[in-house]
Each structure stands twice: as C-alpha cells, then as structure tokens.
Amino acid sequence: MATCFGILGTIEVWRDGVAVDVGHGMQRRVLGALLVDAGRAVSADALVDRVWGDAEPAYGRRKLYGYISRLRHALAADGTALTRERGGGYRLAVEPSAVDAHRFRDLSGRARKAGGDEQAEALWREALALWRGSAFAGVDTPWFNARRHLLDGERLAAQLELADVRLRLAQHEGMVGELAARAEEHPLDERVTGQLILALYRCGRQAEALGVYERARRRLADELGVDPGPALRRLYQRILTGAAEPVAPRSAAPADKSGTAVNPPMARQLVPRLLPADQSLFVGREEEVDEARRLLGEERPGPVTLLITGPAGVGKTALAVRTGHLLASRFPDGQLHADLRGFDDEPAEPFTVLGTFLRALGVPGGTVPAELTGRVHLYRTLLAGRRTLVVLDNAASARQVSDLLPSGVRCATVITSRTTLAELAGRRLPLGVLDPATGLDLLRGMLGRDRTDAESGSARSIVETCGGLPLAVWVAGARLAARPHWTLAKVARALTDEQRKLDELAVGHIAVRASLELTYQQMAAATRHALRMIALLPGTGFAAWALAALLDADLSEAEAVLDDLVEVHLVQVGSANTTGIRYQLHDLVMLFARERAERDVPERERAAALTRLLGASLHLADLAADTLKVDFQGIPQRDLASWRLTEAEAGHLLTDPLAWFNDERQFLIDVAEQALDGAEGVAPAAGLATALTALFQVGSHFDDWERLQNRALKAALSSGDRHSAAKVHRCLGELTTILDRYPEALDHFEQALLHSEGQGPAYRAGATAGLAYVHRLLGQYSSAVLHFEEAAELAESAGNVNCLVYATNGLGVIDLEQGRVEAAVTRFTECLRVSRAAGYRPGEAQALRCLGQSHRALGAYPAAADAYRQAVTISEELGDRLSATHATCWLGDVLVRHGAHREGRRLLARSLWTYREFGNLWGEAATLYALAEAQLAVGRPAPARRRAEAAVRLWRQIGSSRWLATGLDTLAEAHTLAGDHTAAALTRAEAEKVRTA
Incomplete structure (x- = not known):
C-alpha cells in the first residue's frame, strides 16, 4: 500500500x-x-x-x-x-x-x-x-x-x-492576468513587477508596461524612499528603446539553504582586480602572448574561452597573468582570478570560488546564495552585460570549471591546466618547454649576463638538463643567485648526477625533481625538516606561527628557518600585511615536500605535528575572539588546545585581532576541516569551529560559519561527542537567529540543551539564553521570561558574566516591550555597570541601545540619542556592523522625533539598506516601523500607513506575533489619523486577536 x-x-x-x-x-x-x-x-x-x-x-x-x-x-x-x-x-x-x-x-x-x-x-x-x-x-x-x-x-x-x-x-500571451494578480499581491517585489512588464511588452502593450513601471517607481519612492533596482531600470530603458530582453531567469532571486527565494539588494557595481601581480622576469613566449591577445581581443558573437595547457611548471600561469594585464583595457569591468588547485589533495570547489567572485563583484556577504545553483545563476546574471576577464588557474577537469564559465557575450575566460580538457569547447593554446635560447635568457635574467657568459657551456648545460622547463630553470637559477660564490659548473655537474638517479620519471619532472633534490640536499638538516613539515599544512599560504606549531618551536625560530627557505626560493614571500608576512610554496615544490614528508617523517610524528597546529589555531582564534569580547557566551575554548604560542608571541600577533582573523580566516577553516577529516580528535576540531563563531559574526562570514559548523556537527554526532554537539548546536542556533530562520534556531538551541544535559551550567546557560531570545522575537513572552531567568541563574552559577548580562538585558527588553519602563531601566543600568566593570564591550553597547529605547519610550529624545551614539561608536570600534546598525536605526528615529528630520531620515535609509544587505528581515521590519512611527509623529498618515503595512507584511513572514501586533497598532493609528475609522477598527481587532492567540 x-x-x-x-x-x-x-x-x-x-x-x-x-x-x-x-x-x-x-x-x-x-x-x-x-x-x-x-x-x-x-x-x-x-x-x-x-x-x-x-x-x-x-x-x-x-x-x-x-x-x-x-x-x-x-x-x-x-x-x-x-x-x-x-x-x-x-x-x-x-x-x-x-x-x-x-x-x-x-x-x-x-x-x-x-x-x-x-x-x-x-x-x-x-x-x-x-x-x-x-x-x-x-x-x-x-x-x-x-x-x-x-x-x-x-x-x-x-x-x-x-x-x-x-x-x-514565449508563453507571455496567457500570463498577463496571473502576473497582474501576483503584482497586486506583492507590490514591492521588483522581480514580480519585471515579469509583468515584460509580458505586457511582448504582448504589444508597451504603454501599459511603462505604466506598471511608473506605478512601481512611485510606490517604492513613497513607501521605502528608494528607486527601482538596476535590473528593473535596465528593463525600462530597453522597452523605451524597443530593445527589451527577457529578464534574468532563476538567478534574479537566489535561493537560501531551504530553497526559499530571497531578493537581496542588487550588487554594487564593483570593478574586481583579482589578477596576481605580473612577473617582472618574463622571457620569451612572444608568439604565445600575441596569439592569446588576438584570441581574447576578437569581437565574437559569444563569450571567448581560451585554454592554455601543458605540463606542470611550463609557465601557464605566468602567461595567463601577463596576458590578462596586457588586456586590462579590453575588459574595463575587471578581472576575476582563482587558483583552482586542481591537482592538490583538496581542490577548490566551485561553490567556494563563486562565493569569492560574487563578493568581489559587490554582492553583500549576507545575501550570497546558500546553494550552488543560486550562486551560478547570480554570477552569470551579474556578468551578462559586462566586459570581464575570468582566469581559472590550475584546473583539473571540465567539471571543476563548468559552473565558473560566464555566459555574457562580452566576457572572456582563460583556463590553465596540466590536462588537455578535451571535453571543454574553446580556443586552445598548448604551451611547450622553452627553447634553449629562451631558457638561457631566463637564466641570464636571474644571474646577469657577465656571470652566464663567463661559463656559457655550463649555463647551456643547466638549461638543457632542466629540459627547457621554466620552473626547473628558475629553481636552479635562484639557487645560484643566492650563492654568488658558486660556479655554474658545480650546479651543472650536480644536476647531471641527479638526473641519472631519477631517469624513470618523465622528462619535465626529471629536471624539476633533480633541481629540488639538489637544493634540498644542500640545506641544513633543520631546514630540510621544516620544508617537510610545511608539506603538512592545508592550503597554499601560511604564516610563521603555523610552522612554529608544526616544529614545536618558538616564533623566532620558525621565522629564521623561513628566511633560509626564502633564500633558496623554495618558499616565496606571498604578501606582507598588518599582521605579518605570509608565505607560500609553488605547487611543484609542495608536491616534492609532501613526498619527502611521507618518506622521511614517521606517521606518528606527522600526527603529533598536526595536533600542535590544531592547538595553536584553536588557541589563537579563541584569544582573538576573547580580545574583541564579542561573544555573549563568554566561554573559552582554548583549554582544548594541546599546544600554544607563548603569551608574548600571541599578543604580538593579535595586536589587531580582527585584522589577524581576516588574514587567517581561510587558513583556520582549512585547519579545522583537515582536523575533522583526520585523527586529531573531534573535540578540539569542533572547538576551533566554535571558537570562530564570534569572528564569523563580526565579519558577516555566514557561508563559512554555516558550512564549517555543519561539518563539525556531523562529526560530533557521528562520534557520539555530545559535549561538542551541544556547543556546535548552540552556535548554529545563533547563526540561524541572525538569518531570521527561527524554527531552525529553536531546533538548534533545543538540541544544544538536550546534548548538554549533565555537563554543567556553562553551555546550558548559553543555549537557554539563545532559546529565550528567539521566543522573544516571536512574541512568546512567557516562554522567553522563563528561559531568560533560567539562563541568568545558570550563568551566575558558572561565573559567566557575558551570558548573565545577555540574559538580564533580555529580561529588561521584555519589561520595556510590555510597558514596564522603570523596571527595564533598572535592569539595563545594571547591565551597563556590570559590562563596564568586566570590560564586556558588546554588553555595554547592548545596554546603551536598550537605555536609548527606554529614554525614547519616556519621550526623553536627547538622552536617547546620546545613548544610541555611544552604542554606535562601541559597535563600530568592534567591527560589528549589524549591532551598529541596530543603534543607528533607532538614533535616526529619535532624531526625526526631535525635529532633526533630514539627518534622521538619512540614518534610517542607511539602516534599511544595511539590513537588506545582511538579509535581516527583522531589522528591515523594525526600520520600516520606525519610519511609520516617525511619520505619525509629524502628522503624515499616508506614508505612515504605507510603511506600517510593509513592516506588518515582514512580521507576518517572520512569524513574530508580538511585533506583528505592535505593527498593527501603528497601522490602526495611521488609519485613524487619515479618517478611515472602519479600517482602524478592523486593524485594532486583528491586533487584539494576534495578542490573545
């Protein structure tokens, strides 16, 4: 059945x-x-x-x-x-x-x-x-x-x-009625409006299509104070000129993780410049460069794809980068570049690359689609009308690049690969080894003409032994350049000897391996060991502290050995930033080092090194979050770290903890994922994943947050680690709350409580406070009060000041929202005192915001504005844009009420767009509500009604009964002020029904 x-x-x-x-x-x-x-x-x-x-x-x-x-x-x-x-x-x-x-x-x-x-x-x-x-x-x-x-x-x-x-x-004839009804139901949805306009236009009803656009424009201006978005404006212009095209399909509204369409604000038209720096030493390849420029510069009916193929180390990346820089003026809308690491153990996934590309194109981090199809559609839509060059370096297969190919007719793509990529269509440019003369030019450029001409025979021998492979010539030349007292004959003889030892390898790899082996054998034992340890690192870039952990050494020792490796050009200085120098290895050097590590480093020693790396990463990440003091949980993770830098070394690295995190974010994620896949233990790996929570939140890295912690949760549940599962559930509850996914948030917090039974009050406090917060957002006050009170008791017993402040503040908010202003002020004042005494700045900012709300409720607008300004300053210093926007929104509201209309409206408009950038529906609704209240205060019922209606629609979507009732009250007041007493009575009755439901 x-x-x-x-x-x-x-x-x-x-x-x-x-x-x-x-x-x-x-x-x-x-x-x-x-x-x-x-x-x-x-x-x-x-x-x-x-x-x-x-x-x-x-x-x-x-x-x-x-x-x-x-x-x-x-x-x-x-x-x-x-x-x-x-x-x-x-x-x-x-x-x-x-x-x-x-x-x-x-x-x-x-x-x-x-x-x-x-x-x-x-x-x-x-x-x-x-x-x-x-x-x-x-x-x-x-x-x-x-x-x-x-x-x-x-x-x-x-x-x-x-x-x-x-x-x-082309089914537009039968769609107009359906689309018109939908546009009436969703008057502010620009995608719906665009579909109706396009259908009308294709049916020959151009005047009606333009009329729909004009009504939509006026409604957006009246209700939200904004103009139509770029997509709708472009469609309008095309209709005016008779050149309308279909609106962008599915990508116009990317989907969130559940599949629900969302309408993020259009990406700001940024011009990305992601190409790496051009190499100063670039010899030969004149014909290849000219051919690449010709192919990419042609005007063609569709997008151009150029495939540069050849063996490893032949110079594919250098050619692609050189060509990209030469053609910069041909692609005025920018250049995108990604190293796909196709032949690494963990190649770059299209999902991750698309996230980087979309943010580079101006898509706010909080609105990047959470599934691959949405990202592909949005990426291709943004590039549809632009002249952009996309360079996809080191691809392993057509599958790895197919989702990254733009469809815009004026775009071009350069793909480099060690394979032929026969399944991909495009113009091909196979790259061979250098001819002897060009190889000699490369060596001469590194060593100088006098030195190579003085030993011309040995110079030619080096080039020949390297088989014309640019990387091999470069490694041999770099080694000679670092040691001017060496003769070229010495290197030529050594290379010849090593060639015989590795004669079973392919010609190109013979030269590379021989050169690397020669350099490797000439290094000190400690330096060779360091190179082998670097091979254990995830990713391609790293800082000295990571090597210190692998070597079980102090930071200065790691930096000294890196200087030795840089001297022989086995390690390259990738970039210097505010938090120090980052290093990287060429992919072939990394392959060589990995082979040596597998051969010469016992498995037990490799495992111990990775455990230390995880410990150092966990310690630094937790310390950075603690230094910023942005986590209301206030629970350290670093006790799980099995290895850590000295206090002085860590303090030096974390002078600017937020900048350090921005530099190390991807590396820390890679370390956590490597540990989740390895044998370092679920608890410290999950500890690192959760230690990054506050840093993810401040930087709005919601994709990274969700992806990493979902992996950590799966690992914790699979291993039966209930303590780690409780921590990760709690963090994911916080994320889904921020993203207005309240049913998921409730489930995560409930699971956190379930898994934390019998494990002490610390994590139960955080999960209970999170649960209370969601109940408050949903207007479920009795549940919220019970949970906040329980969280406060648990936090106090655990000595957790941060969570105690959070829970006490939550109780104050409920007092305020239920009209008990004096009780609320008492709680907020205590939160402010405790937060300042503990140095808990987010708690201080939150208490100030809430005191501002209390002063606002009492009509004390100057005092409210002062509190909000203090809160904005603290949150901006912490780099917490979302919290700063909360305070800015209400500052704008009280400024309007106090007569500073222009400044207040400007702040409210800025807040509205920031909330939309984050995809924060609750904040958007609150801002619209503030605009409605502000209009009522100055006796303007019509705009107040429109804004209140928009806020009510969002609160219905969120499912917050308390705020829905509040919004309905304001809407009823607007109806009354406009003289529509019947509508006012019906709206008040609905508000009362919502309250008693």
Whole structure:
C-alpha cells in the first residue's frame, strides 16, 4: 500500500489515494509537527511547543502522549511506525518523499538544475500542483505560523521561477492576468513587477508596461524612499528603446539553504582586480602572448574561452597573468582570478570560488546564495552585460570549471591546466618547454649576463638538463643567485648526477625533481625538516606561527628557518600585511615536500605535528575572539588546545585581532576541516569551529560559519561527542537567529540543551539564553521570561558574566516591550555597570541601545540619542556592523522625533539598506516601523500607513506575533489619523486577536 502525507493545505493522509481518518484537529497538529521532520526524532518539549505554543493546557504532556498513541494506531495499518526514541523524542518513520512539502522541495531543486526550459517547466508545474491551499490550513500556533510563512515563501519562489521559464518559452500571451494578480499581491517585489512588464511588452502593450513601471517607481519612492533596482531600470530603458530582453531567469532571486527565494539588494557595481601581480622576469613566449591577445581581443558573437595547457611548471600561469594585464583595457569591468588547485589533495570547489567572485563583484556577504545553483545563476546574471576577464588557474577537469564559465557575450575566460580538457569547447593554446635560447635568457635574467657568459657551456648545460622547463630553470637559477660564490659548473655537474638517479620519471619532472633534490640536499638538516613539515599544512599560504606549531618551536625560530627557505626560493614571500608576512610554496615544490614528508617523517610524528597546529589555531582564534569580547557566551575554548604560542608571541600577533582573523580566516577553516577529516580528535576540531563563531559574526562570514559548523556537527554526532554537539548546536542556533530562520534556531538551541544535559551550567546557560531570545522575537513572552531567568541563574552559577548580562538585558527588553519602563531601566543600568566593570564591550553597547529605547519610550529624545551614539561608536570600534546598525536605526528615529528630520531620515535609509544587505528581515521590519512611527509623529498618515503595512507584511513572514501586533497598532493609528475609522477598527481587532492567540 502507498501512503502519502500532506501539509501543503490541510494536514491529511492518503492510502492508495483514499483519505485516511487520523483523528481530530489537535491530533492532526501533532502529525503535522512530526511530518516537518519526517524520519527524524522530535523531542516531546518541541512537540508541545509546536502544537500549543504559549497556550499549553494543563496536563499538556499527558494529552500529547494520548494523541501520539492514537496516531500510532491509525498509521499502523500500512506499517508506518511512530516510535519513541531513546533520547525521549518521537520519530515518524516515513520517507521524506512521501510528504508533499518535502517532495515539493525535491522537485524544486530538480527544476533549478534542469537541462532545458521544457523540462524545468514540467518540474515546476508538478511541484506547484502539490499545493492544496495554505500550508497547515486551519492551524494557528506560533510555530506552525512561522513554518507556514516559510513554505509560502518557497511557493512564491517556485511561482516566480515558473514564470521566468514560461517567459523564456514565449508563453507571455496567457500570463498577463496571473502576473497582474501576483503584482497586486506583492507590490514591492521588483522581480514580480519585471515579469509583468515584460509580458505586457511582448504582448504589444508597451504603454501599459511603462505604466506598471511608473506605478512601481512611485510606490517604492513613497513607501521605502528608494528607486527601482538596476535590473528593473535596465528593463525600462530597453522597452523605451524597443530593445527589451527577457529578464534574468532563476538567478534574479537566489535561493537560501531551504530553497526559499530571497531578493537581496542588487550588487554594487564593483570593478574586481583579482589578477596576481605580473612577473617582472618574463622571457620569451612572444608568439604565445600575441596569439592569446588576438584570441581574447576578437569581437565574437559569444563569450571567448581560451585554454592554455601543458605540463606542470611550463609557465601557464605566468602567461595567463601577463596576458590578462596586457588586456586590462579590453575588459574595463575587471578581472576575476582563482587558483583552482586542481591537482592538490583538496581542490577548490566551485561553490567556494563563486562565493569569492560574487563578493568581489559587490554582492553583500549576507545575501550570497546558500546553494550552488543560486550562486551560478547570480554570477552569470551579474556578468551578462559586462566586459570581464575570468582566469581559472590550475584546473583539473571540465567539471571543476563548468559552473565558473560566464555566459555574457562580452566576457572572456582563460583556463590553465596540466590536462588537455578535451571535453571543454574553446580556443586552445598548448604551451611547450622553452627553447634553449629562451631558457638561457631566463637564466641570464636571474644571474646577469657577465656571470652566464663567463661559463656559457655550463649555463647551456643547466638549461638543457632542466629540459627547457621554466620552473626547473628558475629553481636552479635562484639557487645560484643566492650563492654568488658558486660556479655554474658545480650546479651543472650536480644536476647531471641527479638526473641519472631519477631517469624513470618523465622528462619535465626529471629536471624539476633533480633541481629540488639538489637544493634540498644542500640545506641544513633543520631546514630540510621544516620544508617537510610545511608539506603538512592545508592550503597554499601560511604564516610563521603555523610552522612554529608544526616544529614545536618558538616564533623566532620558525621565522629564521623561513628566511633560509626564502633564500633558496623554495618558499616565496606571498604578501606582507598588518599582521605579518605570509608565505607560500609553488605547487611543484609542495608536491616534492609532501613526498619527502611521507618518506622521511614517521606517521606518528606527522600526527603529533598536526595536533600542535590544531592547538595553536584553536588557541589563537579563541584569544582573538576573547580580545574583541564579542561573544555573549563568554566561554573559552582554548583549554582544548594541546599546544600554544607563548603569551608574548600571541599578543604580538593579535595586536589587531580582527585584522589577524581576516588574514587567517581561510587558513583556520582549512585547519579545522583537515582536523575533522583526520585523527586529531573531534573535540578540539569542533572547538576551533566554535571558537570562530564570534569572528564569523563580526565579519558577516555566514557561508563559512554555516558550512564549517555543519561539518563539525556531523562529526560530533557521528562520534557520539555530545559535549561538542551541544556547543556546535548552540552556535548554529545563533547563526540561524541572525538569518531570521527561527524554527531552525529553536531546533538548534533545543538540541544544544538536550546534548548538554549533565555537563554543567556553562553551555546550558548559553543555549537557554539563545532559546529565550528567539521566543522573544516571536512574541512568546512567557516562554522567553522563563528561559531568560533560567539562563541568568545558570550563568551566575558558572561565573559567566557575558551570558548573565545577555540574559538580564533580555529580561529588561521584555519589561520595556510590555510597558514596564522603570523596571527595564533598572535592569539595563545594571547591565551597563556590570559590562563596564568586566570590560564586556558588546554588553555595554547592548545596554546603551536598550537605555536609548527606554529614554525614547519616556519621550526623553536627547538622552536617547546620546545613548544610541555611544552604542554606535562601541559597535563600530568592534567591527560589528549589524549591532551598529541596530543603534543607528533607532538614533535616526529619535532624531526625526526631535525635529532633526533630514539627518534622521538619512540614518534610517542607511539602516534599511544595511539590513537588506545582511538579509535581516527583522531589522528591515523594525526600520520600516520606525519610519511609520516617525511619520505619525509629524502628522503624515499616508506614508505612515504605507510603511506600517510593509513592516506588518515582514512580521507576518517572520512569524513574530508580538511585533506583528505592535505593527498593527501603528497601522490602526495611521488609519485613524487619515479618517478611515472602519479600517482602524478592523486593524485594532486583528491586533487584539494576534495578542490573545
């Protein structure tokens, strides 16, 4: 028997197409709560919260058990099991594909990856046909409401995707009515507006299309104080000139992790310049350079792809970089460059490269799509009308580059590879070894004409022995340049001897290995050991402290041995920045070093070195976060570090901890991932992942945060490390709260509490405070107060000042939001005192923001503005843009109320765009609410009503009942001021219903 489950409408069960009676409404609620997590355990506490919210009846847990028992009986006929898990939760053993919502998401994902529009259309139609009405129809609890808003967003995203596909398939004639209705329902969605305009234009209704644009422009100006985005403006101009093109498909609204379409602000048109510096010593290759310039400079009907192929060390990268610099004027919109590390153990993934490219193109970090397809679409959309050169260096396969190829007709791509990449289409430029004369020119450029001419025979012998491979000539020449007292004959003889020892290798590799082997054998034992240890590092760039950890040495020793390696050009100085020098190895030198490490370093010694590297990384990352004092948890991780630098060395590195983190971010991520894959232990690896939380938050590195900690969580759960799982769940709860994904946040915090049972108060305090914060955002005050009070008790018992301040401040916010202003001021003043005494600056900024809110509630606007300005200063000094924006938003509000209208509106507009950059819906709604309140204060009901309506729409989407009610109050006041008393009465009644629900 085939059993299917439905939540995209009323909660239903069908067996072989026939509806199954699974009980009354409350019992169906329990079923719906389980179906959202089909196949996964859901705790009893979570089920109670989902089914009743704050309205849990007496004996709610006992009622839940009864519903589950009856459901188990109703579902048993076809073998569907509803089991109680060992941890106390309940699991409905059904495949996600049997649930319409999960099937909808699967079909949506397949549609986004479809090979053609016809296939995509069929998949989108199949996905949307699963909907029978509003999700969880008839159910009204905060959790179900939040899930409903999430699914409604996914449904709208699918409708928009299908509309794009149908427009590309020229089905515009039958779409105008549908698109017009959708535009009426979503008047501020520029993508919907663009689809309607394009359909009208293609139907020959140009005047109507232009009218739709003008109405949208006026509405955006009146309600948000902004102009239409670049995409809509370009479509308008094309219609005016009769040259309209289809709006950009799927990428116009990238999807978040769940598949829900989001509409981030358009990327600022930045001009990226990512090409590495050109080499000063570049000889020969005149014909190849001319050919590359000719191919890339041609005007062609589509994008140009040039493939530079050849053996390792032949100079492919140098040629690509030289050509890119020579053609800079041909590509005025910039050059993108990525080392794909195709032949490393861990090649660069297209997902990561696209994230780097999108940020370089101006896409804010918080709005970069969270899945590969969305990134590809957005990347190609941004490059569609630009002249940009993309250089993809060291590719291993067509698969690695296919998602990175731009589709813009004026773009060009240069790909370098050691393989032929036969499956890729494009113009090919195979690169061979240097001829003897050019090789000699290279050696002469390194050593000087006098020295090479004095031993011309030996110079020619060196070039010949190197087989014309530029890297081999460079290594031999670099070694001679570092030792002017050596004769060329000595090196020539040594190379010849080494050649015979490695005659089984390919010609190009013979020279490279011989030269490296010669250099290696001439070094001191400690220097050779250091080169072998460097081979254990992840990635291609590193700082001296990492080598110090591998060598179990102090920082000065590591720097001295690096100087020796730089002298013989085995290690290159990559860059010098505010936190010190970074080093790197050429890929072939790294390969050689790895072979030596595997041959000469026992496995136990390699493992010990990697454990020290993990310890040093964990210690420094935790110390950097602690120095910034941005983590409300206030729980150090460095006790997990098995090795650390001295206090003086660490202090020297972390003079500017935020700059240090920005320089080391990718390296630290690589170390954590290497440890999660290795044998260093899950606990310290997860400790490093969680130690980076505050630094990820300050820098808005949400992609890195989610990807790394999801890996850490998987490792912790797989190994049964409940303590690490609790920590990572807590951190992911914080992230999903910032991203307004409240159901996920609640789940993470609940799991953190579940896994931290019996492990002391420290982590229970943080998870409980996070849970309280989300409940407050959702307007669930009774739950929020209980959790904040519990968090404060736990934090106090653990001696955790940061979390104590956070929880106390949360209680003050609830006092303030419920009108108990004096009680709130008392709590905020205490938080400010404790934070200043402890040097906890984020707590100080938060207390000042909240005191500003209290003064605002009392009408003391100058005092409120002063508090907000202090909070802005502290958050900006910490580099915490999101917290600074919170204070800036309310500063703008009180300035307007105090008569400084122009400055206040400017700050509110800036805050609105920053919130949109972060994708922070709650902040966007709060800013619109502030604008509405400000307009009411000066007697302007019409704009106040528009802004309040926009805020209410967002709070409905978020699922925050408390703030929804507040927004409805303001909207009702705007109706009253406008004389629309009927609308005011209806809105007040809705606000009261929301409060009592």
